[in-house]
Amino acid sequence: MSGFGAKLRETRESYGITLEEVEAETKIRKLYIEALEKENFSILPPQVYAAGFVKRYAQLLNLDGDALVREFKQLAYPEALAEVTADRPVKKKKSLDLPRLPYRNIAAAVLFLLLAIWAGNLFVGYLSDRIKSPSPPPPIADNKPPTVPIQPGKPETETLKLQLKVKPDMQCWVRVIADGQNQLEATLNDGQEQIFTANESIYIKLGNAGAVDIKINDKLIASLGERGQVAEKEFKKSDKY
Structure with a gap:
């Protein structure tokens, strides 16, 4: 015996629970409970139902239901697990095929860019020399009339x-x-x-x-x-x- 069924039986007995009490609590037939404890998986119903029995029985015994279900599937249905693993496609890393440029083309492009920058600087300097600073506008004659002093008004008295x-x-x-x-x-x-x-x-x-x-x-x-x-x-x- 691998230990799966023994773990269920020993845990049940440590709580002092009979097979009849497990059947009443979990609604799982006594025949299937005994089959799980004795690892007699051939008389169990299809995998979906049998896995549900395992999880419900584990919860009653305060055991890890997910871990017991995985262990149960490895013991009772090893062929199904192997088929699932075999059918799973293996993802291949795609390599990016970048076009390789000849070194001569790269060097020519860099040289052309440098020449363009140099020519642009020369042209900007030429324009700067031709642009003259605007001459200041002529002074505007002050045509304001002379200010006439305001004579203080006579006091109210x-x-x-x-x-x-x-x-x-x-x-x-x-x-x-x-x-x-x-x-x-x-x-x-x-x-x-x-x-x-x-x-x-x-x-x-x-x-x-x-x-x-x-x-x-x-x-x-x-x-x-x-x-x-x-x-x-x-x-x-x-x-x-």
């Missing part, structure tokens, strides 16, 4: 005839008329500054004269009255402030 600023420090009723046109008639709150301009005159009336700061052309003037007192005044262009 010269064009502004009268400017009135009112700023209460508490709520106050205010009325303002500039050059005869009514500009304001409202109650201003604390810190609510108002600015008015006129060409000839500005008239102002305050309901709480002592609570309002008045500036004419940014110059603070005296209060027009006491707190809670109604006061009025007209500022004219001709007056000096």
Whole structure:
């Protein structure tokens, strides 16, 4: 006995498994299990089924199924393996038959290439000598008109005839008329500054004269009255402030 069948039987017996239990687990007939263990391969079914029996039996016994199947085929079907090996074509390495060029042709080609490069360099140098650097363009006459200095404008204070600023420090009723046109008639709150301009005159009336700061052309003037007192005044262009 080669050892194949003995390995199956000894492993089965080491687990304490009977042939009947193997048959129940693997669904392989007891007759075929005994044939595998005794290496009586002649009563087994065709190779495809028999190899399946071997692999299933090996898995049950925790053995290498692929290795046992290969061993089983070598023992039970050596002629089939030999035919497969004989029918397998042997690949031959193809050698590339490159055309062999005569050394004279190669030398002539190299010489021609060198001559072509040399001639090309001569031609490029000849063209470089004939190309002259472009002469610089003539200077462009500056026809820009002379710059006329800009005279500074007159300060705003010269064009502004009268400017009135009112700023209460508490709520106050205010009325303002500039050059005869009514500009304001409202109650201003604390810190609510108002600015008015006129060409000839500005008239102002305050309901709480002592609570309002008045500036004419940014110059603070005296209060027009006491707190809670109604006061009025007209500022004219001709007056000096």
